[in-house]
Amino acid sequence: MTTGSVVIGDAPRATEARLLLGAVLITSAAGVLLGWSRSSELPPAALVTGLALAAIATVAHLTVRVTAPDADPILLPIAFLLNGLGLVFVQRVDLATGSELAAAQAVWTAVSVGAFCALLLFLREVRVLGRLQYTFGLLTIVLLLSPLIPGLTAGVINGAQLWIDVFGMRFQPGELAKLTMVVFLAAYLERNRALLSVATQRIGPVLLPAPRHLAPLLVATGAALVIMAGLRDLGSALLFFGAFLAMLYVATGRMAYPVLGMVAFAIGATIAYRLFGHVRVRVSIWLDPWSDVTGTAYQLAQSLFALATGGLTGTGLGFGRPQDVPFSATDAIFVVIGEELGLLGATAILLLYLTIAMRGLKIAQTARDEFSTLLATGLTVLIAFQTFVIIGGLTRLVPLTGITLPFVSYGGSSLLSNYLLIALLLRISDESRAAVLGRSTQPGPGRARP
């Protein structure tokens, strides 16, 4: 696997520290600008917020420095920048709608970075996860079904039952389930990739491996998809399916899988279109948003209006109308950014995600074993595809489904899972570069030679 290594400069941690400082400064400046849009005095909270962000960034950076000194230096700063801009824009939406989400999101930021650090501290070797494949498979199903458990469920919100109550905080376990499912798939595919790559059965013109090897995969994936679709979480189902196909393709090297997957997707989509009214509504909105602008297509129309209002340079931070766009702090936060920072700001956000995707795939290519490669691929596709589906949905490139914009949207579960996702990518990149540098062991417990 180690045909190259993910290195920027000779001192990745120094690079990371500089980039993190930049992220903190940009976020603080944005926060001050937002304050100035309301009064010409310097917002008193700005300094406190800036220092708090710097403190969180320092903790994250020091943890990486100690537990994964050779890890990729770009991913954490980008995640932190997106997280910081998300905080500013959630606060922006608060100002417009009177909601009070920013404080909760700040708490979730601290919690998520804490989880990020904890994962790096306790998971010193990513292979450990591979040994627990069936645990993760089971965990996925439990997580997905947990919102249905009485006493735990937070009830039906926005037409879907996807949340649970934990210590008074609302949590969406489906977000974590995407991670655990990718871990399970990576482990399963690594063990069975040789068998899955060899076609022994012929169905018409298509050669397929023996059903014995394919079945567990299809059952697990099918179950997850059915549960997500059943819970009306179409966005998650779509993401998960995309990651599944990408991993299957990378594991087997056979184009037939993604092709068959697309066919299966087409069939599944047709069935869903026939069966579910809400799917039909989504598609008709996408095809013609203008026939029901005040009804079902309201969100999409308002999103397009907001982006058009922003134009090239935007209305300026604090000068848009987030109150006109439904779900402006969660699903539609990209639209608020597009309106106020314009095409230029929106493009900058796109480039940040593209950088995460490209770094992630590079980490996958340079990972030191196949499990790590598959895991990194799945995780990267997950975050890249999620970004595409929500931004594409808001801009009418694809039908709109309600999912979060990673790191930016308000929502603790999404933030937490995405920080864990970055932690896993960092762990994988650290292992591969350490191996290249000949530093196969690191101080501290849990990191043993494989």
Add this chain to the structure above:
Amino acid sequence: MNRQIGRIGAVVLVLFGALFVNLNVITLLQADELANHPANRRVIIREYAIERGPIVVGEEAIARSVPTEGGQYRYLRVYPEPELYAHITGYYSIVLQRSGLERALNEELTGRTTEVVAQNLGELLGGAQRPGNAVELTIDRRAQEAARDALAGREGAVVAIDPRTGAILASYANPTFDPNPLSSHDTRQINEAWAPLRDDPSRPLVDRATGELYPPGSTFKVLVAAAALEAGDDPARTFPNEATFDVPQTTQNISNAGGVRCGEGDEVTLQTGFRRSCNTVFARLGLELGDDVLAAQAEAFGFNRTPPLELPVADSRIPLEQDVPATAQSAIGQRDVQATVLQMAMVAATVANGGQLLRPHLVQTVRGPDGAVLRGPDIGRWEGPPGDGRPVSPRTAQQLRSLMVDAVTGPGATGSSAAIDGVEVGGKTGTAQTAPGARPVAWFIGFAGDEVAVAVAVPDADGGGGAIAAPIARAVMTAAIRD
């Protein structure tokens, strides 16, 4: 495996490229289309967040913005004297958009003119919202009120112009409307006020001062006389005195009002024909000059062009080529000749100021919120028409002036009821037929000294221009010169 990952990377690049292209299409290519979409309230909400500048007559705002409590629109537009100024201000509506000066001067009123970009930038950084500019009008409140009072509810329009500058002193038309409910923030209230106005057969939304065309009737004889004088004729030139002029090529001959001859004697001068408004004289004169000369003279006064007023104005019309019967009819302001009240007021003003066709304008000054003058009135010759805003020579203008004074003060003058004691008043009446059997349009165009020129049109009148329109003109001119 790395090759497959590379391909996945290519797919990711393509997907993000599609997002980027799509964002460009929305924010740049489709921006205007989306901004103007009927369901898009953003642009108008943003506009309503600005404290729009007032429209001012004298010292008083005839349109101003007042802050509202709650609601998504921050300022409400109110018109304290709605009916008096409705056709000038127009309305400012979230449903119907804008009309009148609210529409024409939107950039000035919202403060989004180029002069203030630098200030805007500074205030954008500070976050403050700059109020719009105040627009002060040339309208003379007393003249405007006099026009309303003199019309006394009858359908019709009055335009008064300062001949020295082209400034509009009064522009009033009946019927009128109340722009307040149309400018409300309540969509239902707007629609409930709008539907009856739109369907009203009396068409109250039409500004009869600038937007309606009437046959000018005998007031057009001022232009025919102008063409003759420019061609070298003298006011003392004589014509045969007859009750009916036998128009060649047609059985539709042209008679004088009442079917009588044009005063005593076998011959009649141009001056007498003008004073008595004899159709026989002017039909003969018109045919002698020819269709091209008549059209050229009318065009030099602004016909077949759009006067550069801030408000939308209909083009007054005269055909460039006409056959003999039509030319004879045009010479007495009938058939294919049509004019706005504004256009005829401009003709009177041009005679009053010695031959200069000036740009009509309503805006006296535009002031920033700090009171600084951003721009003054747009005074100057209207150089659009042929003749560069000099439709007649000063000598011709002087002769026309004498003819018009004679038509008010001379023996048997048609416009005698426009006369004002101690002031030199000149004018020309008109009683234009619109359809066989229909009641006429009563006209008067004229001036008082060099201070005010006026045009009055009362369609569907129960009398002629001398009886109906001249007293209205007199009232408005009296109000205008009383300062």
